Amino acid sequence: EAGVTQSPTHLIKTRGQQVTLRCSPISGHTSVYWYQQALGLGLQFLLWYDEGEERNRGNFPPRFSGRQFPNYSSELNVNALELEDSALYLCASSWTTGVGEKLFFGSGTQLSVL
Amino acid sequence: AQSVSQHNHHVILSEAASLELGCNYSYGGTVNLFWYVQYPGQHLQLLLKYFSGDPLVKGIKGFEAEFIKSKFSFNLRKPSVQWSDTAEYFCAVNAKGTDKLIFGTGTRLQVFP
Numbered sequence A: 001e002a003g004v005t006q007s008p009t010h011l012i013k014t015r016g017q018q019v020t021l022r023c024s025p026i027s028g029h030t031s032v033y034w035y036q037q038a039l040g041l042g043l044q045f046l047l048w049y050d051e052g053e054e055r056n057r058g059n060f061p062p063r064f065s066g067r068q069f070p071n072y073s074s075e076l077n078v079n080a081l082e083l084e085d086s087a088l089y090l091c092a093s094s095w096t097t098g099v100g101e102k103l104f105f106g107s108g109t110q111l112s113v114l
Numbered sequence B: 001a002q003s004v005s006q007h008n009h010h011v012i013l014s015e016a017a018s019l020e021l022g023c024n025y026s027y028g029g030t031v032n033l034f035w036y037v038q039y040p041g042q043h044l045q046l047l048l049k050y051f052s053g054d055p056l057v058k059g060i061k062g063f064e065a066e067f068i069k070s071k072f073s074f075n076l077r078k079p080s081v082q083w084s085d086t087a088e089y090f091c092a093v094n095a096k097g098t099d100k101l102i103f104g105t106g107t108r109l110q111v112f113p
Helices: none
Strands: A005-007 A010-013 A019-024 A031-038 A042-050 A053-057 A064-068 A074-078 A087-094 A109-113 B003-005 B010-014 B019-021 B024-026 B031-038 B044-050 B056-058 B064-068 B073-078 B087-095 B107-112
Touching: A005 A087, A010 A019, A019 A087, A019 A109, A031 A074, A042 A064, A042 A074, A042 B087, A053 A064, A074 A087, B003 B087, B010 B019, B019 B107, B024 B073, B031 B064, B031 B073, B044 B056, B044 B064, B044 B073, B073 B087
Parallel strands: A010 A109, B010 B107
Antiparallel strands: A005 A019, A019 A074, A031 A042, A031 A087, A042 A053, A064 A074, A087 A109, B003 B024, B019 B073, B031 B044, B031 B087, B056 B064, B064 B073, B087 B107
């Protein structure tokens, strides 16, 4: 069974640019979560999508947005990149909408903003 | 707001030593508690979880964690670590009825043979 896949694995951008990160959940999973892992800050919850809708978002500015497609894959968009956006962005998926269920994580996209 | 604290940022042990990693959370209601582990070069994966019942939870690879409600803690323990336990360990909390899984900052464990 294929795991959660994310692309690209690495990305280098400059301040002010826009970036799109992609995530394909495990087959059958309907929920997709996005987390930001910045140095020294642990995993910060960004967004949660389920059945194509945004269910919840963390304490991030509106320039962080995303969507979930009918096949349950998801995109995370970050506009007007800032230096502090440099981080590992992790996607996770689960069977149900309950966060009590086990999350399966991808290997992440390492974003560097110069 | 919920928060999770992992006070040990970096722990270095020799093989066969005992391990205890601290995790404290701030939330007054009922919680689901998790420990996730990330081995070098691998994805984050679930180590163990607590939803209800016996506060002593056993997970994979000989790990266990104890939920102490009065202390808002969910410390991870292993009696005798192995070199293969070298990894980063994350505690996570979900307040029941909410949609967020809040992670701590992680603890990097290095075990030397």
